[in-house]
Amino acid sequence: MIENIGIIGGSGKIGSTFRKAFESVGLKVMVTDDSSKNHEDELIEKSDWVILSVPIDKTVDVFDSLKNKIRKNQVFSDFTSVKSILGDETYDFEFVSCHPLFGPLNTIEGQNIVTIPVSEGNLYPSIKDVFKKIGLKITEMKSLREHDKYMSLIQGMTHFSHVCFTTAMKKLDLDFDKVMEICSPIYQSNISFSSRITGGDENLYTNIIMDNPANKEVLQMYLDTSSRLLDMVKDQNYEDFKSNFNDNRDYLKNHISDMIDQSNFLIDKMAEFKKGSKTS
Template sequence: MKAGIIGGTGKMGQLFAPIFERAGYEVLVSGRSTALTNEKLADTCDLVIVSVPIRDTVRVIGGIAPLLRDDQLLCDFTSLKVGPVAAMLRSKAAVIGLHPMFGPTVSSISGQTIVACPARTTDAALSSLTAVFTREGAVCTITTPEEHDRMMAVVQGLTHFVTICMADSIRRLGVDIKKTEKFTSPVYQIELSLIGRLFSQDPALYADILEQNPFVPEVIAACRSAAGDLADIVTRGDPEAFAEFFSRDSRHLGTYCERGQELTDALIECMVRK
């Protein structure tokens, strides 16, 4: 069996190539610097995975889709699923959209989540593919492309939007990050580390996540509305309204409040030990 990764010379391809090799596949990769073309890879491999930037994914899929046969499996590693899966379905191949919920800097995929969106396939083929990941300790979540994108609007879109806004607020205030270290709390350190992690990466990735997911505008609207309501309460200096606002969200989070306390306590303890 041959597995081909288009864009496999990139960091995500380099992470997954040995995983497929350990599963018994002969792995081929194509990229801008390889002699092997995307077209030749698509013609040669039983499993074809497209692993390119979000904005290039549909175009790259369109270039190979007409070449694929019904005895092949076509997948992608994109952070969005509705558009890429629709593009893959224009081929004759079986189709399963994939989204690794982690970056290529992880040392192992053990304990990590991979979302799978089976669009045109058999249960056996889906099980065979997900077994490649679960044997490495990963957890696979099965869903539809639309549900995936709706969830990503919150899991990625809302998270990144708020993080970027926090960074920009600090900049607008003219706050010296180094000076804040003398006043830091563990929670601020965690928040600042998340900001630093995001801004150490390619802005195009976050632009695509926020701008190309059709469900993100609704999420941002909810965020802006919440911020406006909270700002109004704080400006009025209304502790009763604040308690009501706070309690509504606490009830919605439910048992995750206690879980979050435990997780962050453990993280803070590790930080202190270092």
């Protein structure tokens, strides 16, 4: 049973978010950061569950410095977005790697988290119980590599395409205020999501794109696909372009209705927001 949680890096945005969530369900939480690093041993000693929540580029060094201190009756987790950097070691303690698929929010209820039982033990069910108590939806993956393969699409390709979109938009040098005035909610939402990435932590997004080894192949495929479609546009090849469009529709046929409903919901919310911003 988990009663005491220690978060190394717990003063950061994600660490603070989880500290608040854990405490809201009656758990005791101790945190350390760079300014209180001398208390790490105390944190490990007192915790049933030790969580590492530091930037991607610091994860390996911090993990290496503390993994020999984790006891067999404890469980250890990391919250990093890229898992392959942790290697393929075996551990003599329980290790459940986790990936919260959200940033710092006022409430995390209904958000998704991935769990990967690297070396499973008795406390894994308790971890899942805690996540359920704070309202998270859990998806379990089999390995660190499987996680990174899926993230190469969900994060790598998505973030990369938003960076490309914003960079190209900047090069067009159009009047941005006029662009937003013309945009209907569906197009404005795309610019909003790209702006959300641009307004985020450049170190985080750079590491997510650069450090996942699965991204190189996936991003090359993305660029090759873009190049092939661009050739169709240059050649005015209407038939092949429409054929590709229909192939995509067939690929999504079991989900497209739900996806349209979800996008309609977002578009309606964007329209409400845009209307409210004009009247305020």
